[in-house]
Structures are given as structure tokens and as C-alpha cells.
Amino acid sequence: xLIYLDNHATTxxxxxxxxxxLPWLKDQYGNAGSLTHAFGxxxxxxxxxxxxxxxxxxxxxAREVIFxxxxxxxxxxxxxxxxxxxxxxxxxxxSWQTEHHAVLDPLEHLASRGSHVEILGVAGQxxxxxGLVCVDTLQQACSEETFLVSLLLxxxxxxTIQPAAEVAAVAHAVGAVLHLDAAQAVGKVPxxxxxxxxDLLSLSAHKFHGPQGVGALFVRRRERVTRLSPRVFGGGxxxxxxSGTLNVPGIVGLGAAAELASSQLEQEATExxxxxxxxxxxxxxxxxxxxLNGPACDSPGTRLPGNLNxxxxxxxxxxxxxxxxxxxxxxxxxxxxxxxxPRPSHVLQAIGLSDDEARASLRFGISxxxxxxxxxxxxxxxxxxxxxxxx
Ligand SMILES: Cc1ncc(COP(=O)(O)O)c(C=O)c1O
Numbered sequence: 172x173l174i175y176l177d178n179h180a181t182t183x184x185x186x187x188x189x190x191x192x193l194p195w196l197k198d199q200y201g202n203a204g205s206l207t208h209a210f211g212x213x214x215x216x217x218x219x220x221x222x223x224x225x226x227x228x229x230x231x232x233a234r235e236v237i238f239x240x241x242x243x244x245x246x247x248x249x250x251x252x253x254x255x256x257x258x259x260x261x262x263x264x265x266s267w268q269t270e271h272h273a274v275l276d277p278l279e280h281l282a283s284r285g286s287h288v289e290i291l292g293v294a295g296q297x298x299x300x301x302g303l304v305c306v307d308t309l310q311q312a313c314s315e316e317t318f319l320v321s322l323l324l325x326x327x328x329x330x331t332i333q334p335a336a337e338v339a340a341v342a343h344a345v346g347a348v349l350h351l352d353a354a355q356a357v358g359k360v361p362x363x364x365x366x367x368x369x370d371l372l373s374l375s376a377h378k379f380h381g382p383q384g385v386g387a388l389f390v391r392r393r394e395r396v397t398r399l400s401p402r403v404f405g406g407g408x409x410x411x412x413x414s415g416t417l418n419v420p421g422i423v424g425l426g427a428a429a430e431l432a433s434s435q436l437e438q439e440a441t442e443x444x445x446x447x448x449x450x451x452x453x454x455x456x457x458x459x460x461x462x463l464n465g466p467a468c469d470s471p472g473t474r475l476p477g478n479l480n481x482x483x484x485x486x487x488x489x490x491x492x493x494x495x496x497x498x499x500x501x502x503x504x505x506x507x508x509x510x511x512x513p514r515p516s517h518v519l520q521a522i523g524l525s526d527d528e529a530r531a532s533l534r535f536g537i538s539x540x541x542x543x544x545x546x547x548x549x550x551x552x553x554x555x556x557x558x559x560x561x562x
């Protein structure tokens with residue numbers, strides 16, 4: 172039995188989503204831009220239905236949804252596209268140390284070109300909610316020149332859920348827009364762009380049982396209309412913001428996955444949270460000196476239901492991962508993009524873990540397909556591996 176507990180990296184395509192995509196991979200192969208014939212018009216209709224499904228899942232209107240290749244592209248378009256607006260040369264962008272590289276790297280790129288970028292710290296592991304941003308610190312950092320604040324709504328390593336509405340109020344008070352990286356939050360916690368105060372929001376289908384390589388950017392077009400400059404030029408698709416032939420099967424899959432996730436969100440979150448708690452309880456019982464990284468599991472509002480991150484002192488994380496990965500258990504040490512490199516997680520470092528502690532940490536992600544038997548077996552495999560590796 173192979174056990175997959177790496178659901179922050181990606182999730183299994185739901186068979187119902189696959190069924191929805193199938194016709195668009197076979198006989199329905201029109202280009203959604205070819206409106207002179209039935210093939211193209213059918214594809215366009217399917218894309219517009221998916222746009223509606225995505226909009227409904229996040230409390231937006233369909234015309235505010237721009238399809239992309241995933242959250243990396245969405246975040247890049249949000250940040251670089253906002254910075255490229257006329258008059259932004261002297262402006263300031265603010266974000267936090269625990270963001271995903273899809274946000275940190277475009278910010279670093281802008282900083283290298285002379286933009287004013289400020290990266291703020293977060294609450295440490297010993298504080299009430301590890302990984303939480305401080306709204307007062309943001310207030311001090313914000314000024315009239317600030318035009319963009321970018322916040323990771325739910326952290327992909329330690330699961331911290333941020334007070335987005337409070338951050339939005341501070342950003343809006345100085346006329347800045349708020350970009351939320353919601354790649355790990357959509358389909359897991361309720362999302363309403365109005366309640367969250369989001370002006371831009373990035374999401375990715377493969378994080379909630381949709382296909383890989385497709386996502387969306389919400390760009391607000393009501394009240395505070397948000398303007399971006401495109402980063403990709405060509406045929407003018409997606410309101411000119413993202414040129415290129417649309418990925419119709421992927422977009423149909425994204426729409427189906429978004430609808431499915433929001434239709435069963437609460438019940439699914441409860442089940443997933445129980446499995447996550449079961450996993451942590453057993454790890455804590457069976458593995459001496461296993462410590463939780465990130466917020467407490469019993470505070471649902473501050474930690475993603477399916478997220479667990481554990482430091483197992485005295486074991487080298489990469490060796491443990493390799494041992495587990497050769498066997499039946501798929502987990503990771505952190506972000507998928509960086510887990511091939513032995514660098515310790517920047518997120519764990521930001522909450523105050525030493526390099527050794529960060530290297531000895533494992534991230535577990537539970538999904539709708541995880542069973543209690545798998546959780547129990549995973550703990551046995553983990554405990555055995557740790558017993559073998561500990562001196
Ligand atoms: C928080 C976060 N943001 C952005 C991304 C990038 O998403 P994508 O794989 O769709 O480019 C990921 C995926 O690892 C993520 O976890």
C-alpha cells in the first residue's frame with residue numbers, strides 16, 4: 172500500500188473532475204477563441220461555465236476571474252502587473268518572510284530593479300499563533316507610497332491562516348491593494364473575496380483535486396477597481412491580461428474541482444481535521460521528542476485542517492524522507508519546489524527554528540482521499556524509520 176500524505180505539493184485528480192474534463196481532451200477540441208464555428212463556441216461556453224464556477228467558489232463575479240497556468244503565474248501577474256502600472260516606479264511593496272517563492276521571487280526581482288520592497292517578520296514558534304503576521308507592524312511599514320501588500324492566506328508548510336480582512340483594512344487605508352496567495356486555502360477554508368478584502372487573489376486547481384498546470388487570478392472590478400499591466404502579450408485573451416490559447420480541458424477541470432470543493436467544504440474540512448488530529452496524536456504518543464511546528468491543532472481558525480508539520484529531533488530530515496520515500500510513505504520536508512535542495516525551509520527559519528531543527532522537520536498533508544487506516548499505517552512506518560535512524 173502506497174500512502175500519499177504530500178497533499179500540499181499536489182492532490183490526486185478527483186475522478187469526477189476527470190470525467191468532466193474528458194470530452195474536452197477527446198472530441199471537443201475547439202479553440203475557445205474560434206467563435207465562427209460550433210467547435211469554438213462550445214469550448215467558449217465551457218470556459219465561461221468554469222469561470223462562473225470559480226467565481227462562485229470565491230464570492231467573485233465571473234468577469235473578475237482570469238485563467239492562468241497556476242498560482243505561480245497568477246502571483247507573478249498580480250505583483251509584476253501591479254508594479255508595471257504607470258507611476259509605480261517610486262512606490263513600495265510589502266510582504267512577509269513566510270511567503271511562497273511564487274511571491275518572494277517576483278518581489279526580489281522588483282527590488283533588484285530598484286523598487287522599494289519591505290519583507291516583514293512573523294510570530295515565532297513560541298508565540299500564541301506561530302507564523303501569524305502582525306497588523307501593527309504592517310501599519311508602521313505602510314505609507315502613502317505603498318501600492319501593494321501581498322499575503323499568503325494559508326501557509327503551505329505550517330498551515331497558519333492569516334487575518335486577511337485586518338491586513339486589507341490597513342492596506343486600503345493608504346490606498347494600496349491586497350494580493351492574497353490563496354493556493355492552499357481555496358477548497359479548504361471558506362473564501363469570500365469581499366469579506367477577506369482581497370483585490371487580487373491567486374489560486375491553483377491542482378491543490379484541490381483539479382488538474383496540474385491551470386489556475387486563476389481574481390482581479391477586482393467592483394468598488395476598488397484594480398488595474399494591472401499584462402506580462403504576457405499576444406492574442407489578447409482574458410481581457411488582454413493573459414494572452415495565449417486557453418487550456419480548455421484544464422479550465423473545465425478547475426471549474427469542476429472548485430464547485431466540488433465548495434459544495435462539501437465544511438463536512439470535508441471536519442473529516443480531514445479529525446484525521447490530521449489522529450495523525451498528530453499518534454506521532455506524539457509513539458515518537459519521543461516529536462514537536463509540532465506551527466499553530467496548535469485545536470484552534471481550527473488559525474491552522475489549515477489538513478496540515479501537520481513536525482520536528483523530529485535527532486534525525487536528519489533528508490535521510491528520514493529518503494527512507495520513507497523508498498518504502499510506502501510519501502511526505503515532504505516542505506515546499507515541493509525546494510525539497511530537492513537540502514536548504515532548510517525559510518518558513519521554519521522565519522518562525523525561529525534552527526537549521527538543524529528545520530532540517531529535521533516533516534510536512535504532512537491530508538486530503539479527501541486519505542483514510543484512517545493510512546494515517547495509522549503512516550505512523551507505524553514513521554516510528555520504525557525514526558527508531559532505526561536515531562543513534
Ligand atoms: C502557497 C503557494 N503559492 C503558490 C504555489 C504555486 O502554485 P502552482 O503550482 O500552481 O504554480 C504553491 C504551490 O506549491 C503554493 O503552495
